[in-house]
Amino acid sequence: xxxxxxxxxxxxxxTVEALRRKGYQERVTVLGAETHLPYDRPPLSKxxxxxxxxxxxxxxxxxDALSALDAEFVLGDPAARLDARARTVHxxxxxxxxxxxxxxxxxxxPRTLPGQDGLAGVHVLxxxxxxxxxxxxxxxxxxxxxxxxxxxxxxxxATVCGLGVPVTLAGSQPAxxxxxxxxLAAGLLAELHAARGVHLRLxxxxxxxxxxxxxxxxVCLETGEVLSADVIVVAFGAAPATDWLAGSGxxxxxxxxxxxxxxxxxxxxxxxxxxRWHHEGLDVLLRLENRTNATEQAVAVAGxxxxxxxxxxxxxYFWTNQFDARIHVYGRPSANAEVSIVEGSPSAGRFVAxxxxxxxxxxxxxxxxxxxxxxxxxxxxLARLRGLSMS
Amino acid sequence: xxxxxxxxxxxxxxxxxxxxxxxxxxxxxDGIVVLLDETPGGHLHAxxxxxxxxCPGVAISVSEDA
Numbered sequence: 001x002x003x004x005x006x007x008x009x010x011x012x013x014x015t016v017e018a019l020r021r022k023g024y025q026e027r028v029t030v031l032g033a034e035t036h037l038p039y040d041r042p043p044l045s046k047x048x049x050x051x052x053x054x055x056x057x058x059x060x061x062x063x064d065a066l067s068a069l070d071a072e073f074v075l076g077d078p079a080a081r082l083d084a085r086a087r088t089v090h091x092x093x094x095x096x097x098x099x100x101x102x103x104x105x106x107x108x109x110p111r112t113l114p115g116q117d118g119l120a121g122v123h124v125l126x127x128x129x130x131x132x133x134x135x136x137x138x139x140x141x142x143x144x145x146x147x148x149x150x151x152x153x154x155x156x157x158a159t160v161c162g163l164g165v166p167v168t169l170a171g172s173q174p175a176x177x178x179x180x181x182x183x184l185a186a187g188l189l190a191e192l193h194a195a196r197g198v199h200l201r202l203x204x205x206x207x208x209x210x211x212x213x214x215x216x217x218x219v220c221l222e223t224g225e226v227l228s229a230d231v232i233v234v235a236f237g238a239a240p241a242t243d244w245l246a247g248s249g250x251x252x253x254x255x256x257x258x259x260x261x262x263x264x265x266x267x268x269x270x271x272x273x274x275x276r277w278h279h280e281g282l283d284v285l286l287r288l289e290n291r292t293n294a295t296e297q298a299v300a301v302a303g304x305x306x307x308x309x310x311x312x313x314x315x316x317y318f319w320t321n322q323f324d325a326r327i328h329v330y331g332r333p334s335a336n337a338e339v340s341i342v343e344g345s346p347s348a349g350r351f352v353a354x355x356x357x358x359x360x361x362x363x364x365x366x367x368x369x370x371x372x373x374x375x376x377x378x379x380x381x382l383a384r385l386r387g388l389s390m391s
Numbered sequence: 392x393x394x395x396x397x398x399x400x401x402x403x404x405x406x407x408x409x410x411x412x413x414x415x416x417x418x419x420x421d422g423i424v425v426l427l428d429e430t431p432g433g434h435l436h437a438x439x440x441x442x443x444x445x446c447p448g449v450a451i452s453v454s455e456d457a
Contacts, residue, residue: 042448292404292406292447295447299441319402319447321402326403328404368421371405371418371419374404374408378409
């Protein structure tokens with residue numbers, strides 16, 4: 001048997017490691033679009049942007065650990081086309097790679113605003129090069145606007161603010177992450193950002209950019225207002241990187257559509273941000289854009305390739321660090337849920353909140369209480385999901 | 392097998408504790424990893440390797456020579 005993994009980030013690398021751990025000894029090739037050795041993305045908006053880590057510190061593995069995997073890494077050559085029936089991938093440079101099992105782990109592409117391409121001063125943050133390019137433009141005399149009030153936008157605003165650079169956070173939610181966290185936790189997050197000096201301009205959708213002489217000059221809001229800026233970061237979501245799969249024979253609909261074993265077609269699998277699979281525990285097609293899903297789904301895919309027959313049923317989880325808040329989130333909290341504090345207290349700056357809908361626990365949020373939040377997630381309805389993949 | 396952890400990289404997810412509670416724990420105050428057993432027995436090696444591989448903070452290293 002041979003395996004080809006398309007994507008050399010967290011999910012792709014973890015697929016190879018899991019295959020080797022499970023005893024697979026034959027040929028495995030990893031195809032990566034970027035020239036860098038596999039690196040980690042969560043530090044890009046925090047330690048790398050802040051400059052407290054060198055780019056090398058964001059590396060996922062040492063060169064020695066990578067060579068010990070005995071995998072062939074083909075880097076700097078994006079996948080251009082897949083023939084699912086032949087299990088053949090054609091790359092941009094003209095390579096043709098065929099394997100018995102092909103794992104799709106191409107991740108996400110940031111959404112952009114109309115007119116953004118080619119405009120100086122506008123950034124996205126997905127890759128290491130993106131983070132370094134943004135960092136190079138930050139200076140105390142530059143005004144920065146971050147477009148996007150989700151996890152990534154809020155983290156970038158916090159990091160930029162921490163560097164002493166004036167920053168405005170713009171988005172349509174009433175507070176950062178309000179639709180997920182609800183008024184209590186999102187309200188605390190808004191207070192934290194405001195107290196540390198982030199200018200919040202929320203509750204108004206961003207409609208576009210204004211530019212002057214090929215350089216961005218501001219962000220236009222639906223109210224007609226224009227927020228003047230020297231540097232703009234667009235971080236209002238991303239789309240699964242599936243354009244290259246058009247005509248491949250693999251169904252793509254908000255991600256690569258997979259069964260509960262993360263299988264998209266015969267011999268074709270998907271893992272990480274790009275995969276939308278049937279979560280048997282929640283009985284929905286789910287796509288998770290978070291770090292632990294990348295590696296855990298990779299382990300599940302490796303198992304399926306090697307003949308295991310288990311559904312992949314993780315408890316959704318992510319964490320975010322903003323200023324001194326360490327927020328850990330289990331399940332799928334939403335603003336519609338009833339929220340109760342089950343440990344600690346918001347006034348003390350440490351608490352665990354439980355989110356309930358129709359009598360069931362749907363989410364657990366820890367604010368500076370990581371261990372307690374995790375333990376709480378294991379004693380609620382959420383724990384049921386973990387049990388499914390073990391049985 | 393020798394296990395090492397990097398507290399500065401740990402994000403407090405506790406993925407390692409869920410996989411190998413005999414080897415890893417978390418501090419109560421900030422959730423940072425606590426290494427309970429830096430030379431775990433052979434029956435734990437596969438699980439510890441998995442914990443290092445899936446650690447979302449890339450904070451666990453395993454050396455096989457020791």
